[in-house]
Amino acid sequence: xxxxxxxxxxxxxxxxxxxxxxxxxxxxxxxxxxxxxxxxxxxxxxxxxxxxxxxxxxxxxxxxxxxxxxxxxxxxxxxxxxxxxxxxxxxxxxxxxxxxxxxxxxxxxxxxxxxxxxxxxxxxxxxxxxxxxxxxxxxxxxxxxxxxxxxxxxxxxxxxxxxxxxxxxxxxxxxxxxxxxxxxxxxxxxxxxxxxxxxxxxxxxxxxxxxxxxxxxxxxxxxxxxxxxxxxxxxxxxxxxxxxxxxxxxxxxxxxxxxxxxxxxxxxxxxxxxxxxxxxxxxxxxxxxxxxxxxxxxxxxxxxxxxxxxxxxxxxxxxxxxxxxxxxxxxxxxxxxxxxxxxxxxxxxxxxxxxxxxxxxxx
Ligand SMILES: [Zn+2]
Numbered sequence: 001x002x003x004x005x006x007x008x009x010x011x012x013x014x015x016x017x018x019x020x021x022x023x024x025x026x027x028x029x030x031x032x033x034x035x036x037x038x039x040x041x042x043x044x045x046x047x048x049x050x051x052x053x054x055x056x057x058x059x060x061x062x063x064x065x066x067x068x069x070x071x072x073x074x075x076x077x078x079x080x081x082x083x084x085x086x087x088x089x090x091x092x093x094x095x096x097x098x099x100x101x102x103x104x105x106x107x108x109x110x111x112x113x114x115x116x117x118x119x120x121x122x123x124x125x126x127x128x129x130x131x132x133x134x135x136x137x138x139x140x141x142x143x144x145x146x147x148x149x150x151x152x153x154x155x156x157x158x159x160x161x162x163x164x165x166x167x168x169x170x171x172x173x174x175x176x177x178x179x180x181x182x183x184x185x186x187x188x189x190x191x192x193x194x195x196x197x198x199x200x201x202x203x204x205x206x207x208x209x210x211x212x213x214x215x216x217x218x219x220x221x222x223x224x225x226x227x228x229x230x231x232x233x234x235x236x237x238x239x240x241x242x243x244x245x246x247x248x249x250x251x252x253x254x255x256x257x258x259x260x261x262x263x264x265x266x267x268x269x270x271x272x273x274x275x276x277x278x279x280x281x282x283x284x285x286x287x288x289x290x291x292x293x294x295x296x297x298x299x300x301x302x303x304x305x306x307x308x309x310x311x312x313x314x315x316x317x318x319x320x321x322x323x324x325x326x327x328x329x330x331x332x333x334x335x336x337x338x339x340x341x342x343x344x345x346x347x348x349x350x351x352x353x354x355x356x357x358x359x360x361x362x363x
Pocket of ligand 1: 185186187190191213214215216217
């Protein structure tokens with residue numbers, strides 16, 4: 001049942017507020033807490049993103065791991081095992097952890113919560129239309145995910161929410177740049193904080209200004225800046241078929257030639273002729289992902305509004321909301337993770353006046 005979860009935040013397509021989802025009775029299942037709700041939300045995310053490969057980075061309140069919440073003791077044991085194996089991120093209060101990670105990655109949070117008492121710390125939430133994906137029960141037991149607008153809250157609502165939130169913790173904000181540094185555990189054989197060996201982006205736990213490895217209860221050490229990387233997904237006829245990273249200082253060629261990322265497995269006899277051996281190349285220029293077309297037929301950029309533009313033998317930015325169409329039916333898109341500069345631009349133009357994107361699916 002953990003097929004939808006990942007401990008690697010770089011691999012994640014969304015963050016999930018596990019306590020909110022697993023305790024939400026309207027999502028089906030039985031009893032106060034049921035992991036079936038997590039599975040249903042995972043499937044809804046796959047349907048929303050048109051991919052069977054979607055993964056969620058799960059954050060849970062400590063209070064979710066209590067035996068008496070579960071009708072089926074195996075679910076309680078599974079959660080305890082996920083905590084021990086670091087499949088999920090457990091914190092005294094999950095809200096600030098989720099918001100800090102959303103702040104630094106731009107990933108949406110799957111939750112029914114609106115974080116009313118955290119607006120002062122995370123002002124970009126007010127009016128945001130892409131920060132929260134809300135699970136909703138549909139007819140016939142299906143679950144769908146919809147983007148919702150996070151409306152600004154009035155002062156009296158904030159004070160009431162703060163009063164009613166007994167879990168509110170002070171001093172849980174992480175240091176700036178949590179995900180821009182490599183953190184290591186001082187224990188030499190620690191499996192979780194040796195990024196050079198595991199290759200995954202593991203987020204240290206934090207609480208009251210302390211960043212630590214919760215396996216060894218040791219403060220993590222800063223091993224230096226983390227090289228930037230962007231994740232690119234390959235979409236064939238609407239379904240994700242592969243992913244590859246573009247790291248800082250690297251130029252990734254894409255086309256039919258070996259030595260770069262090879263698209264041949266997803267080309268038919270007809271489309272094969274339209275893809276050049278070195279069709280395009282991707283690289284990170286500062287905080288932006290840029291592509292350079294070097295093909296015979298060009299590459300079509302489709303922006304968030306669906307406007308198409310042909311790029312031929314020149315360079316152009318590859319924004320996180322746009323798609324690069326190599327040939328009809330074969331596209332490259334960015335993963336959900338964004339960079340701080342992109343987020344700043346995004347948040348500056350966000351307005352509550354615009355309707356939310358209607359991205360509703362059922363299964
Ligand atoms: Zn450790």
